[in-house]
C-alpha cells in the first residue's frame with residue numbers, strides 16, 4: 001500500500017477551462033466585429049504539473065500547444081498531437097534545429113544568435129518563427145530598435161526558403177495588476193507597425209482582462225497564450241478562478257494518519273509554533289513539503305477534512321502536516337483530506353497563505369506523489 005497522497009488530474013476540467021476561454025474570446029471578437037484569436041494552450045513545466053499526456057488529451061480543441069522543453073514537444077507528437085507546437089524560448093543550440101525540423105515545431109526567435117543558427121541550418125522544410133520583442137519586461141526579446149532589423153533578416157531567410165511564416169510576439173509583465181498592458185502594447189504596436197505576420201501577446205491575465213487586444217482581422221491572425229487559467233487557477237491576486245467559471249484540474253488528496261488529543265498549553269509540531277488555548281483534537285495528514293506542499297503555509301492555511309473546511313496548525317514537516325479537528329469531531333485515521341482542488345480550498349488560497357502563487361504549488365508537486373487521471 002503506497003502512502004495515501006495523490007494528485008488527481010481531471011482532463012474534463014482542462015477541456016472545460018479551455019472552452020471558458022474560447023467562449024470569452026469568441027464573444028469579445030463578435031462584439032467588435034473582428035476575428036477571434038487562436039489559442040496556444042501553454043503546457044510548459046509538465047503542463048504546470050498536470051502531465052503532458054493529460055494536457056494533450058484535455059486541450060485537443062486548442063489550435064496549438066506551447067512549451068519550452070524540446071522533450072516535452074516531442075512527447076506531444078508521440079501522444080498524437082499533429083497541430084502547431086510553439087517553443088516559447090526557441091531553441092538553445094544549433095543541434096536543436098534537427099528536432100525543430102523533424103517534429104515540425106514553431107520556434108520563438110529572441111536573439112541574433114538564433115537567427116545566425118537558422119541561417120546556417122540544413123533543414124528539410126521551412127521553419128515557422130515567432131520573432132520576440134522585449135517591450136519592457138526585459139526578460140526575452142529584441143529591443144524596439146533591433147526588432148526591425150531582426151525582422152528584415154528573417155525575411156531574407158524566408159526568401160532563401162529557410163523560414164515559413166514570421167510572427168510577432170511579446171510578453172506582458174503586469175497584465176495581472178493595476179499597471180495593465182497599455183504601456184507595453186504601445187511599444188509593441190510601434191515596433192511592429194507595417195510588419196506582416198501572426199501576432200501573439202496575451203498570457204492568461206491579458207486573455208481574461210484585455211481580450212479586445214487579441215481580436216484579429218481578415219489578414220492578421222492573433223494567437224493568445226493562456227497557461228494558468230486553463231488549469232483552473234487564477235493569474236490575479238484580486239479575482240479567484242471560480243469567478244471566471246474555471247474549475248481546478250488538479251486535486252491534491254491525502255488522509256489522516258493519526259489523531260492526537262491535546263490539552264490547553266500543549267504545542268504542535270517543529271518549533272512548537274502553535275499552542276492550544278483549550279483542549280482540542282489534532283489530525284496528522286500524510287502530506288509534507290517533500291510532496292511539494294509549501295513549508296511556508298502556516299497556522300490558518302485552509303484544508304478540508306472529511307468534507308469540512310478547517311485549518312493547518314503548526315509547521316509543515318517533510319512528510320506530514322497537522323490540522324485542527326475541532327470542526328470535524330468524528331474524523332479518525334483514514335479520513336479523507338483535500339489539500340487543494342475539487343472539494344477543498346483553491347490552490348491559490350493555499351498559495352496566498354504561503355506567500356506565493358498557485359503556479360508555484362502546481363509545478364512543485366513532487367514526483368513521489370502519484371498522479372491519477374480521473
Ligand SMILES: *Cc1c(COP(=O)(O)O)cnc(C)c1O
Nearest residue numbers: 042088171203204225226227228
Ligand atoms: C508561461 C508563459 C505564458 C503563460 O502564462 P500564464 O500566466 O500561465 O497564462 C505565456 N507566454 C509566455 C511567453 C510564457 O512564458
